[in-house]
Amino acid sequence: MADPTQYLCTERTIQLIEKEKFSLYSLRLLHALLWYMEKELNEFKVKMAMDQCPPIYIENATLMALVGTPAANDLSSLRAGIAEMPSGVFDVLEEDRGKRSVKVKFKAKPWADSFNRYKQEAFALIDLDVVRHLRTVQQITFYTRVALKSGSLYPTFHLPWCPDKNGPWESARRTWIAVASRLSQSLGLDILFIPSVSPFTGEFDAVKVKIVDAKSRWQPGKLYPKSGRGVIVASQGRAASLTKREVEARYRWRSATCP
Incomplete structure (x- = not known):
């Protein structure tokens, strides 16, 4: 059963969120509204x-x-969230009733429609207490992806980063590693960053993220690559870069930090 601060967010809703350009305040407000819809208006979701x-x-x-x-x-943060909200999410989002309330109407399709989970559709339990303490849109995006994949047998996803848009991995990685370290401690899980190298440039061109938690069941040869450079492990609030030799030694490990 979900904690009182958690709400069920479908994979379709998460995909819609990632397609829009949110500010920190507007993204926090969106998650607060999604929590409210789930907890207070659940029986009206089909009508919405x-x-x-x-x-x-x-x-x-x-x-x-x-x-x-x-x-x-x-x-101020609430009003900033309203002012900075992307136009494609709501039909109505404004202060009303003498500025004591917010008037809200999600766009019926695809937004409100995505609140109703399909049978067998993947979902994340998003904790509003975690969201409101994260400090950047990148951090919240990373958290929602971790929440979406956590609990599966082989939780894996690709980082929403590419060198053409976000610059080289050596410069971009600090933000991602910081939030992974924070989540590894607060959520009690281990997170691996496994960069891949472009055969054309010899530079990192994508990053795969793997999660080790209480429900994952990684098999030998599936968690760590057989070899490679740039692998990073976040565990218990800290992150460590592994040498190529250390990666090779961990190839058959089923856990991030021990055989």
């Missing part, structure tokens, strides 16, 4: 996917309790 569904009203104080960080004591 219909174009004729009317807007709902949520008190500012309620949203601030969900989206605000411990240091927040005013409405």
Whole structure:
């Protein structure tokens, strides 16, 4: 059973989120609204996917309790989230009723429709307490991917990074490793970064992420590559880069930190 601060987010919703360009405040607000829909309006989710569904009203104080960080004591972050929200997510998102409430109407398709999980569809249990303490859009994106894959037998995903858009891995990796280290401690899991090398340039061109948690069942030869450079392991709040020899020695390991 999910914790009170967690909500079920379908894979389709996560994919929609990743297609939009959110700011930190707008992404935190979106997750707060998704939590509210799941916890407070669950029985109305099917109706919300219909174009004729009317807007709902949520008190500012309620949203601030969900989206605000411990240091927040005013409405500035909530108002920034409204102002910076991408246009493709809501039909209506604005303060109303003397600026005491927020008037909300998701776009019926594809957004509200994605809230209703298909049979066998993958989902993530997103913890709002984790989201509101993360400090960048990249960190929240990484967390949602980890949450989506955690609990499977061989949790794996590709990092949303490419050198053409985000610069070389040697420069970009610091942000990703920082959030992985943080999550490894707070969520009690180990995270591997395994870069691949382009045969045309000899430089890193993609990064695969593998997760080791209580439910994963990695087999010998499946977790670590047979050889390679640039492999990084985040565990218990710390990250370590492995030499090629260390990677080769771990080829048959089923755990990130011990045989």
